[in-house]
Amino acid sequence: MLQRLLTLLALLMVLLMPVAAAHAGDETESPAPSPSSEPAPRPDGPYVTVRLVDKDNGDAPVAGVTLTVVSEAGEEIASAATDADGRIIVPIPALGIYTVSLDETTLPDGIKLSASVASEIEVRAILDGANGGLFPIGTQEVTTVTFGERFITALTSGVKFGLIVALAALGLSLIFGTTGLTNFAHGELITFGAIMTYVFNRGMGMPVIVAGVGAVLLSALFGWVQERGLWRPLRKRGTGLVAMMIVSIGFALLLRNVYQYTIGSSRKSLSQYVSQSRRDYGPISLADKELSIIVIALVTIIIACILLMKTRLGKAMRAVSDNPALSASSGMRVDGVIASVWILGTALTGLSGVLLAINSQVNFLMGFKLLLLVFAAVTLGGLGTIWGALFGSMVIGIMVEVGPLFGVPSSIKEVGALVVLILVLLIRPQGILGRRERIG
């Protein structure tokens, strides 16, 4: 048992090894601002230099906007238009506190300031040279104002998010169904897919798509190794399900910190598809990568469902999930079926991590943050049922993204989903599609 655990750990370390290499040469995480071709002449005395960036657009510099510098006494020092690097340089007569304000009418066409940001900043001039400041503004497109359009946008990203959650939820539900394990390390399996994509992509220089495929295969392998090295021996020892749940918590803690140990705590971007402009498809506008994520997730889920409904193995999985003792006595290799469930389940979960990495960024906590939403989705649909997991995930995904339109504070939009989780337990604990006998 211990030997297997150690082997598992050693294997994990070896798998994560290449990241260290990637980590070393990877300090340029955010897209580096393009150096301005003609640096403006620096004045001799004290001056204020402010860089205008759009934080809603990946901190891209905003050019051609008029900024006005006003002294503490309310005296206007100078106005200047930002250059290609979003920078202005204004000499000041004396040290002190200066206010830099923005002329909204000079913003580029088609965008306006979002409501939450101020249109001025303060710069404390304390140096007899450059007194720098960053002027982050949030922008939004002027055109999308109607509620309907905002609703459609939120709905689309809700569907996308829901599909990503659904892949993970399907994995969790399969594993729970066949083994009864409430796996608190499931979030870390999502992170595993994302981190492996990052390793293959940045560490080994593979294209993102190849890296993603590799990460899914490795996730499947990881699932199999986990089952053989940890969970099967535990079942053989007759370890109770509560004990296994606590073991999974320890495993999650272990994995999470090993991830942080190897890739650090900052967010990482993949090398391709980081920012893409959106295209219009009728009322919906989607970036190519978002469309691909939706299609890949949908196709995978459909294939997985067909596999479960039509093939012999799928039937065996459902049979074991329904009644393991009966399946064993009718001649099924229950352990073999459980191993394939782990392989399928972790591969699906790994894929959700890959898609999440492509959609946004890679971080050691990303899966852990998603874990409770996955639990909420699975509980909402009915723990251990396939259709329930899919249905619950879509509800949760859409609710999380659409919620802010109906007054859910957007900084805590996940809370709504968790409240639903508790409400479902109150009203219909077996879940919407679950059977009553599943609860005890």
Added chain:
Amino acid sequence: MTTTPQQRTAPVVRAARPHPQAITSLVLGVAGLTLTAGITSPFAWRKAQQALAAIDAAPQEHRGRGLAQIGRVLGILGTVLLVVWLVLGFATDALPVDIGDVFKTALNQALGPNAIVYALAAIGLNIHFGYTGLLNFGQAGFMAVGAYGLAVSIVILELPFWGGVIIALLAPVALALVLGFPTLRLRADYLAIATIAAAEILRLAFGSVELKDAFGGSNGLTGYASSYQAMNPYADGLNLGFVEFSRRDLWSITVGWTLVALSLLLVWGLMRSPWGRVLRSIREDEDAVRSLGKNVFAYKMQALILGGVFGGLAGLFLALKQASVVPADYSTNITFFAYTALLIGGAARVLGPLAGAVIFWFLIAGLGSFFGQATSGPDPLMPTFIMDDTQASLVRFIVTGLGLMLLMIFRPQGIFGDRREIAIDGR
């Protein structure tokens, strides 16, 4: 689904299995030479001796003599290494790591306010999990409402100090009632998911921008602890050489260990009473208790409330000792660490949480300090390509995770517990 695919066959003695203690000794020996810098090596040595004795006594039943031999050799090597370390560390400056300082840090933390917070939280979990078998994974939520109950009522509502304390102790009761009604009728894993979700909801809500006026957002609340500090009777800190506490910490540990002692006394009394016996029987067989005409739901609710109040007390004490309430302190990790502490000491034992919290913090702080020192300085002991100082702070959590797994697999009763008294077989 009522049946589970567990093969509950009794462990048949098969000649093909190596003796379990042989493997244990091997692992401890390897760990001693790598991760734990010799600390586990004496144990490896001892285990190997036991395993060898057992194997030699019944050679046809066990295999793994070779493993035990290797474990013994590694154990002896590691022990020698440990002695060399300690001598070098204590007696000379030959090592970049000051072992004396590591022990001092570890002991300080093991007796300090942090261990008290975990002890109180684990006492609550002991009532939930140890005695009643309720899998509460939301102890962080109970701690958070305790801490915020105090801070909000003093800072925002401007109540007097003791009013804040009373609210801090009532808030967990309210949370237990709200949480208990939907979930206590459910299976253990549902309760676990619901409580962990509730704790996260609370943490996110307390830290949200929209509720900044009431809870202070991610910066939290400060400025409520002045009355508590004013009650401090000590004029100076304490320095005994092997431990050192500042004036504030000295006051906190006085209050804290008194609270822990009173709590343990209360738990001891309650668990000897008929009420405590009903709780234990619920853990063993809920239906049997129900058939005796007891209201199982009411008993579970009372246990949830009582344990939750201890959680709230832990949060209250944490808020007082560091004079600020920050939502990040109440993440789910603190629940899991409190569980680890409880399981180290032994669930369903009155003194289990106390012993567990002290040992947990001794190990955590010792490991942190050791690896911190080993990776700092111009010529660190540990090459930087293996570990730098930010990574050094993670080693203890990796060890915690691994420790929790191994503990649950090999010794779920912890150090002092009784295996028959742990509610880990049900679901």
